[in-house]
Amino acid sequence: MKIAVDAMGGDFAPEQIVFGAVRAAKKYGCEIVLVGDEEKIREVLKRETGWEKLGITIHHTSQVIEMDEHPADAVRTKKDSSVVVATKLVKDGQCDAVLSAGSTGAAVTAAQLILKRIKGIGRPTIATPIPTTKGVTLMLDSGANVDSKPIHLVQSGMMGSIYAEYVFGIKNPRVGLLNIGEEETKGNEQARETYPLLKELHSINFCGNAEGRDIPKGNFDVVICDGFVGNVVLKFAEGLAKTIMKLIKEAIKDGGILAKLGALLLMPTLKKLGKRLDASEYGGAPLLGVNGVCIISHGSSNAKSICSAIGVANDYVNGKVLEHIKETLEQEEMLTKES
């Protein structure tokens, strides 16, 4: 197992990326190729003892794609950028998976252009794991595409279901279509046209419409939606979590000595809860539908999240997810008839 890691992508790159890679190499015993500015990567590696024995190598690149660049233009012109080169290592068979915490648009574009789509898949989708009361729900698409056609959502459902089963180990995952009501006739045109297709699909356990509230409650294992809706919901959740934390801290600060003592006593309990709800425990989000293993991590990833994401990449490869997707596409004609 050999994972190509874009060492230059992310708010805390290369430091946290490199630390995460070292941690993962120790934890999972996989080989890691750190792709990026060799000098900068070595600077960080110096602070880790014994990394040389861990199967970590450096693949030097001279360019970086910045967050504000136009993804398609940047991927086309910056041939020696870390994310492009890391993706090529997978294409060329030198690595089993690629991971980037840099510009999501650039990582998606690089994967689409270099790895190409799986034959029969109309549009790749980003599948984001969301912690819930009952474990984790996979939401897809969370932003790779907007204005998707019903068949794209159906394909997402199939791919998400396979991922949930072979990476998260959920047997017969409950798949829901994100909608504004339970009834089949509810929703916008996209949802109303997708519902009957999902109902006919044999390869997934379609359990009907999921409403917004079903996501945090963990009532479904896989929730399918258009990338526009998925992206809005994810960013809303992120903003809400930060806002609540900020308000609680302010309230405790203003609440006097008793409130501070109370917070202190509650801390171990809340930390345990925080760990349970910590998205970084679930690592990165796979880009499903491209012909290679590609994991997208949050821009704010720290060493811990990068380590988890490398673990996810491992499970993704070991779970033979790509093979299962291809087999299912061949077995169920309905999955490709409109794409």
Place this chain on the structure above:
Amino acid sequence: MKIAVDAMGGDFAPEQIVFGAVRAAKKYGCEIVLVGDEEKIREVLKRETGWEKLGITIHHTSQVIEMDEHPADAVRTKKDSSVVVATKLVKDGQCDAVLSAGSTGAAVTAAQLILKRIKGIGRPTIATPIPTTKGVTLMLDSGANVDSKPIHLVQSGMMGSIYAEYVFGIKNPRVGLLNIGEEETKGNEQARETYPLLKELHSINFCGNAEGRDIPKGNFDVVICDGFVGNVVLKFAEGLAKTIMKLIKEAIKDGGILAKLGALLLMPTLKKLGKRLDASEYGGAPLLGVNGVCIISHGSSNAKSICSAIGVANDYVNGKVLEHIKETLEQEEMLTKES
């Protein structure tokens, strides 16, 4: 000021509706017509002393529209249902506003069929106030319509801006278009086509795209979106808030005596914070775009929420929101040219 209240609509009707109405009559000094089953309403009123002197009257109706009925069919066939009759009281000029916590679909349909749309408005929208760190953000549409055309979103922006100004007292409200990125070129077809129209609009302070995280952060006073997205986000927020509360309670329960003591000490602080974030403080959501004042309350409304919602109805009427909307429609040609 006279408000027609659907006494039979809501999970805790008629009890909490009637209690809320009595509280509002005391607080705001407005007259209230309780519309519904006279006997049942009298049963509840008996438990309030001195209600007779508050300007509360009962308008008997024999039918109720249940939550699971098809809204349009029910409104057409149940002519003597509480929500239909309450809406008619506004149409006939006997009341200034109507309020219902029953089936949202039925209330919206009754308002559309009986009050009709304001001339020039393509689709009425539900504007839901969301508590944020900085006060409140009005999100619309939160579920009245899906697959809206760009002009509908533009009209929503104008109506939401007027409502935020004359009901919430926010001067020159910052209006944002819910999208998946900051740039004008981002998003789905609907958002991309709406952006330039909003930019041209003189009657609002359009501040560009709002991302999901901007809502809880309170970076905009008014956020416009399609009813599909708005509904998913609202229900997601509702589910998330309940889930977090449940998990915290469980964690405290399992956390032993120190955690329990900590929670006890923190309680006053958290209660104050909870009050600040309590959506029921902002009452119901107006249905903007119909030719009459119509407020939709959450099905789970208690007396306090109903009282706040009646206060909102008061401010809505006093703020002359309908007049301002009609004037703006006449002044800015762009607002009606495509509808």
